[in-house]
């Protein structure tokens with residue numbers, strides 16, 4: 001195990017202190033529970049990967065914080081994260097906004113939106129970039145590589161710029177123009193591919209041949225993104241609870257389930273520390289049935305075909321982390337088509353919120369859950385609005 005706990009990195013614009021959380025003592029498979037020393041394992045748990053059932057890892061902390069107070073220096077929630085100090089653009093601390101009119105329309109006691117579009121590059125991905133790129137600096141990686149055609153790409157490019165790291169992004173040809181411009185402005189290199197698998201293979205080669213640090217998963221069947229980045233999403237749960245929002249339900253637009261798992265992980269540890277009294281039910285909102293089919297008995301490692309313009313949550317795979325997050329919290333999955341997502345977007349716009357199309361799907365999903373009796377009139381629901389809307393070129397429906 002690398003014993004370095006703190007390094008100083010000279011970037012192009014800043015000198016960063018990268019400080020590991022001294023309580024980070026290992027990694028654990030979320031499925032078979034096998035433990036490993038702190039290291040970078042691109043396929044998740046090697047044991048589960050060998051058996052063809054890939055599974056994510058999570059960080060093992062020697063002690064959980066017993067308090068909800070944020071740190072006075074470094075990352076606010078550093079005591080709950082792999083890195084207590086590192087690269088930052090002041091991500092997180094996004095507002096929770098009460099939507100009382102929409103709550104009445106949907107028939108719930110209270111409705112809150114956590115607006116992740118208020119992050120520095122406009123999406124929740126900044127939380128992953130901060131922790132993930134701090135990890136890359138800690139292990140001396142020369143560059144970052146990832147496969148993304150949207151929010152993760154822009155976020156990684158920005159954080160690499162400020163960290164002084166080279167950034168290469170494997171994208172689709174039809175990457176929306178606002179994202180292309182952002183990559184150019186941040187100085188990231190864009191490599192264009194036609195097929196998803198080709199992007200992943202490119203990432204693999206960069207890692208294996210050049211020692212690049214992969215910020216996204218590239219294994220088949222899929223697992224979540226690298227553990228150090230995913231842990232960054234734990235802060236979402238901490239912020240909600242600190243501000244007094246412990247809802248009965250949390251609805252999360254979901255593709256691979258990084259955000260969903262991070263929120264679950266944070267809430268689980270808050271519950272075991274006695275800092276909250278109940279676990280909210282987590283709901284994965286998807287553009288067509290994927291996890292819904294797995295929960296009904298389909299094989300998790302299947303390919304799930306479907307078309308959508310909710311491109312932030314597109315994709316044909318399901319990961320174990322999203323399945324476990326909804327099962328352990330008593331939630332589930334809700335599929336929302338593009339037209340209903342667009343109607344949800346309009347409902348949020350009526351409250352002055354302009355978010356990406358898949359965030360609108362949360363509104364439709366809540367309506368479905370209300371109709372099915374999974375959400376009751378006496379309940380409080382929280383929607384995770386994953387990104388701002390002004391660069392989403394697909395929100396024209398409806």
Ligand SMILES: [Zn+2]
Pocket residue numbers: 029030031032033034045046047048055
């Ligand atoms: Zn395992």
